[in-house]
Amino acid sequence: MIEFKQVSKQFGEIKANNNINFSCDKGTITGLLGVNGAGKSTSLKILSGLLKPDTGDVHINGASVVQTPMLVQQQVGLFLTAQGLYSNLTARENIEFFAALQGLNNSKQASQAVIDRLHLSALADRKVSGFSTGERMKVGLARALVHQPKYLVLDEPSRGLDVLAIRVLREYLLELKSQGCCILFSSHVMQEIDRLCDQVVIINDGQVCFDGELSQLKQSSTDLEQAFLQAIQPTKPLITPPVTPILTTGVAPC
């Protein structure tokens, strides 16, 4: 189980996370939603152990990210960015390197397994330097999944992927879910959330404004996008209607 407990993080005047509380269960896929700058990435970076929260903590399977970050990192597969692959290494070497960092003794076999599963064989022995954004995304994902983590954290994993790759990714995530893996991922693609997620957490201005099942969110509106917009701005419409000027005739009073 992933548990965010009263997590707050401030950068100067900006409260990126303000008392964040939510949890994700094993065998579920949780979608983390929010507009740009809402605090999603900050939450995921805190979970990864790279960013220290000002207050609060994140627990994964009972282990504290603040106290035992390496223990947490062993259990989590992280995909925070498609960048950061080593250009002079092949895709296979990149994946094997991260398998070794995860302490896998059979890093070659583990790499081959994830290469096969994500249909990366054609790319595997080419240097990453010539890869497109989508190809880099695929290798980045393979890197996060190579140690078959029980917890998977993905920051916009489908960005830059083609339709076929998105389908493969979706199938793989559902397979991992069926195996009991706890998946937390952020996305702006409502269709993706709709197809994959069991639970949804919406963050706005650093605070959780919705935490519940996808079906609950969908009940509030006709479609998911509208429901999301209502959740982040329940009292204000997202686009202010244009003000129609009242035309008057006559002489203005002096």
Add this chain to the structure above:
Amino acid sequence: MLIALLKKEWLELFRDKRSMLATFAYAFFGPVLLFIVLKGLIATITSTTQVKVGIYQQHPKIDYIEQFLNYKQIQTQYIEGEAETALGDGLVDIVLQVNKSSTASGYPLLNINVFGDSQDSKGEQQLKKMQQVMNSFLAQENTNSLLKQGGNPFSSDWQVNVHEVNQHTMRGKRLLDSLLIFLLLSPFIISLNYINDATAGERERGSLMPLLSQPVARMNIVVSKWLVGGAVGIIGTAITMVLGFNLINSLPLYELDMQIHWSLSVMLFGTCILLPLALLVTALQMLVAITAKTYKEGQSYLTILSFLPMLAVFMSDKWADVSFAHLLPLIGQQQLLQQIFSGQTLNLAATFTVSLFTIALALMCLLAVRVKLNQENIIFER
């Protein structure tokens, strides 16, 4: 874990051909360039030099010298007064004076006193040329004397004394210092490219964040980069030293009043002296470059850092009187290298102490890098 990190660093380095070329360019091309410069310098010094000689007409035998000089197409003129005055006025370049004396056994001796101003390189060349000319005069006189009298071939009634009007320039020492700058600079230049790429470059490419999100101790990451950088630095420096000194030693260094002791043991001692320095330089470069957000920014910082060995060598005279100077990294290594290359016995205690201090400082730098890798601005700012 460390092996995986080391393997990655080596692969990254060796597969980047431009990076490899930049890394080892100094080691291979630097000594060749230095060889060409020194060869040119020697050629200039030993080239034909025009000399105007002033002579005192106070001894009858001076005519022999005058005839000899004229035969050698060297211009002469008679002068009076002090030799220093004549030289100072610029009337002549060299002053010759002949006077009588005797050996300890009472054998009469004629002294040829050669006065010259060696303050600049031209004056030095003129003085050296006149010394050579006078030596040939002596050789000729000896031959004549033996033919006439059948005397002892080892005895001579002539003697040349050279008088330098200015102070000794210590040119040989200065040149050795220049060569030491070249050698001390090599770990700074050779590991610069790799370290910059492995720290500032890693930040710029965004690969630092995924690396740090893995269950790896920060110190392992730091040490892997340090070891590869240090190995590159020491290999490159050893190549620079071996190639450079072999090339330079093939030149007629005596023309520059210089002698370099060069042997296998000197090479081994040199490498041992430079090994801790290469490790310190790598650690220091890591500490500096990790603060840079981009490769370009890191390159600027590291270039400025490369001026350190020049400062150490140019201020070596100032440091000579400081009691603890031999313990300081860079200055200590410079003094030790000076010892071995000038043929003195290596002070092993000093070598051990300065190496220990250097390694300790390198470890402190590594700890500082590890602290930096926990800072949010280093991990996320790009």
